Amino acid sequence: MTTPAPTLSKDIAGLAALFLTSGVTHLVRPGVFEPLVPRALPTPRGLVYASGVAEILCAAGLLHPRTRRWAGWGSAVLLVAVYPGNVQMSLNHARRAARRQDTPSRAAFAGTLARLPLQLPLIRTALRAAGRA
Known part of the structure; x- marks a missing residue:
């Protein structure tokens, strides 16, 4: 007997929308x-x-309920795999902010820094979709 797939909650649907937009x-x-x-x-x-x-x-x-569990695992792996790119984005913005010394550059850098810890709830949502969180 197989375990039913986790239901499509708002956070899982939001993760799907985020992935679709980014993809x-x-x-x-x-x-x-x-x-x-x-x-x-x-x-x-x-x-x-x-x-x-x-x-x-x-x-x-x-x-889709039939693929949600595998997609949850794949999503978690993908989020971990692209994390170095998010760190690189912050480093790029830090260099730009240091070079330009203006408010928009500093704000962009701050935004990229704030984004880094947000990967954790996204990974948690992906694992919930996989039935593991």
Whole structure:
């Protein structure tokens, strides 16, 4: 007997919407994300496209009860995998803020810093979708 999939709560639906929006943006504007790919990794554009497709697949999987459990696991793994890119985004904004010394640059940097700990509730939501949290 299989365990029923976790219900589609507002937070799981929100995670799916976030992934769908981000995934489409990765495919439509890949140049925005290329500077976030660590230099040691090959083919930044290909990795941006791959992560965009993965986000869209996770979004679709989270919405359907039969695939929600696997999509939850995939979403958690994806969120951990892209975390270095989020750190890189903060570092990029820190350099820009130090160089420009203006309020918009500092605000953007502060926003990227505030975003880093928000990955934890997203991962928790993904694990809940997987039936593990």
